[in-house]
Structures are given as C-alpha cells and as structure tokens.
Amino acid sequence: MKLGLVVEDLAATRRWLGEALAEAFPGIAVRAAAARAEALALLAEPAFDVALVDIDLPDGSGLDVIAALRERMPRTVSIVTTIFDDDAHVFPAMLAGAQGYLLKEQPREQFVTGLQGILRGEPPLSPAIARRMIAHFNSRGLAAKSAEVALSARETEVLRLVAKGFTRGEIAEQLDLSSHTVVDYVKSLYRKLNVSSRAEAAVEATRRGLVR
Numbered sequence: 001m002k003l004g005l006v007v008e009d010l011a012a013t014r015r016w017l018g019e020a021l022a023e024a025f026p027g028i029a030v031r032a033a034a035a036r037a038e039a040l041a042l043l044a045e046p047a048f049d050v051a052l053v054d055i056d057l058p059d060g061s062g063l064d065v066i067a068a069l070r071e072r073m074p075r076t077v078s079i080v081t082t083i084f085d086d087d088a089h090v091f092p093a094m095l096a097g098a099q100g101y102l103l104k105e106q107p108r109e110q111f112v113t114g115l116q117g118i119l120r121g122e123p124p125l126s127p128a129i130a131r132r133m134i135a136h137f138n139s140r141g142l143a144a145k146s147a148e149v150a151l152s153a154r155e156t157e158v159l160r161l162v163a164k165g166f167t168r169g170e171i172a173e174q175l176d177l178s179s180h181t182v183v184d185y186v187k188s189l190y191r192k193l194n195v196s197s198r199a200e201a202a203v204e205a206t207r208r209g210l211v212r
Contacts, residue, residue, distance in 0.1 A: 001021075001024075001025035001028050001049045001050055001118075001119075002027075002028060002029065002049055003028065003029050003030075003031070003045075003046060003047075003048050003049050004018075004021045004025070004028050004029070004030045004031070004048060004049060004050045004051065004052070005030070005031050005032075005033070005039070005042060005048045005050070005051040005052070005053075005076075006018050006021065006030060006031070006032045006033070006051075006052045007032075007033045007034075007036075007039040007051065007052065007053040007054055007057070007062055007065055008032070008034070008052070008054045008081070009034050009035060009054065009057055009058050011034075013054075013104060014032050014034065016104075016108075017052050017081060017104075018030045018032060020052075020108065020111050020112050020115065021050070021052065021115065023108075023112050024112045024115035024116045025050070025115070025116075028049075028050075031045060031048070034058075035057050035058050035059045035060075036057045036058075036059045036060040036061065036062065036064055036065060037059055037060075039053070039057075039062075039065045040064070040065060040068055043068055043069065043072050043073065047073040047075060047076060048069070048073060048076045049075075049076065049077065050076065050077045050078075050079065050115070050118065051065070051066075051069055051076050051077070051078045051079065052079050052081045052102075053065050053066055053069075053078060053079070053080055053081065053098075054080075054081055054082055055080060055082045055084060055089060055093065056082070056084075062080070062082075063092060063093060063096040063098075066078045066080070066093070066096045066097050066098050067096045067097055069097065070096070070097030077099050077100065077118050077124075078097055078098050078099055078100075079098065079099065079100035079101065079102055079115075079124050080093045080098045080100070080101045080102070081102050081103075081104050082101075082103065082104065083103065083104055083105060085103060085126075085128050085129060087197075087199055087200070088197065088199050090129060091199045091200075091202060091203050092199055092202065095163070095202050095206065095211070099123060099124075100114070100118075100123050100124030100125060101124075101125055101126065101129045102114050102115075102124055102125070102126050102129075103126040103128060103129065106126055106127075106128075110126075110127075114126065149192050149193060151189070151192065154175070154185065155185060155188065155189055155192075156208075156210065157175060158171060158175070158182065158185045158186065158189060159189055159193075159201060159204070159205050159208075159210060160205055160210040160211060161174060161175075162186065162189070162198060162201050162202070162205070163198075163201060163202040163204075163205035163206065163210060163211045164211055168182045168183060168186065189201065
C-alpha cells in the first residue's frame with residue numbers, strides 16, 4: 001500500500017483516519033479531501049491503493065466518489081467509513097462498489113486490524129456490519145426456501161433498472177411506458193418480493209444476478 005485517500009469533512013476525523021492508514025500500512029502516503037468535489041478532483045492523481053470514504057459529505061454523497069473510483073481506478077480498495085450501520089446505507093454502498101465498510105466509532109485497534117485484513121484478502125468489515133449482512137441474507141434465505149417468486153420479463157427489466165438507481169421517470173422513458181405504468185410495476189415488484197425500499201429491491205436484484 002503506497003498511496004491512500006481519505007474523504008471526510010470533519011478535520012479531526014480526517015486526521016484520525018489518516019493516522020489509522022499510516023498505522024496499518026507504514027510508509028503509505030495519504031491524500032485528503034473534505035468534500036465530494038474535492039475528492040473527485042483528486043482522481044486525476046496516480047491510482048490510489050486504498051480509499052476511506054465517508055458517505056455524508058457537505059456537497060453530496062461519498063457513494064459518487066466510490067462509483068468514480070470503481071470506474072477510473074478499479075484496483076483501488078474502496079472502504080466506506082461512517083457512523084451509519086443500517087441497511088439503507090450498507091447495501092447501496094456495496095452496490096456502488098465499496099469493498100469494505102468500517103464504523104468510525106469502533107476502537108482504533110479494531111479499525112486498524114480491519115484495514116490490515118486487506119493484505120490477507122479479507123474484506124474490511126466492522127463486526128456489527130458483518131453481523132447485519134449475515135442476518136439480512138439469512139432472513140432472505142429463509143424466505144427463499146419457498147418457491148422462487150417468478151417475475152415477468154417486464155417486471156425483471158423494471159427491477160434491474162430500479163437496482164441501478166434509475167428514477168421512475170427514467171425507467172418509463174427507457175421502456176417506453178407511462179410513469180403511471182412504471183409505478184404499478186414497482187408496487188407489484190415490492191409486493192411480490194416482500195421488500196419495502198429501493199435498497200432491498202437492489203439486494204434482491206443482485207441475488208438474481210440482474211446487477212453486479
């Protein structure tokens with residue numbers, strides 16, 4: 001690990017994250033950004049080996065930075081560093097391309113150990129996040145013991161676009177449907193799949209192999 005990126009708006013936390021990187025990977029050089037736009041501008045630098053990215057930035061979402069890293073620097077290990085541990089943040093982060101998810105409130109030693117796991121091929125996940133993901137997919141697995149819910153070709157296409165983040169208006173335009181028809185399809189999908197949010201629908205789409 002030669003070059004790292006820290007994207008965090010709070011100065012004290014930004015310094016703490018930089019120090020954690022230095023402790024985990026002695027000799028690493030660290031670039032820092034306090035906002036989304038500043039971070040995106042740094043992507044013209046030589047490729048980063050690792051990036052610690054907060055989700056809630058003053059000028060937008062850190063997930064935009066992670067998505068850009070996946071596109072421009074595919075070898076970068078992108079890790080969300082945040083205080084949010086709920087499904088609405090965890091799963092969209094993974095879909096955006098995050099390869100790890102560490103909570104900033106955990107002890108420094110545990111945080112550093114999580115980072116060092118990268119060198120052993122272990123995804124850096126806070127224990128609380130690992131437990132949440134296991135519980136989530138276990139519950140999905142229990143539900144899947146019954147027959148797989150069949151979707152029509154059109155429902156499958158709508159689910160794929162929902163998981164990719166398209167708005168209902170954009171889906172209507174792509175599929176040449178009215179917005180009201182798309183709303184009906186989305187309601188039907190949520191009911192059939194027993195989900196209640198876009199994040200849960202995205203997880204189901206990933207499980208079905210509709211998105212990567």
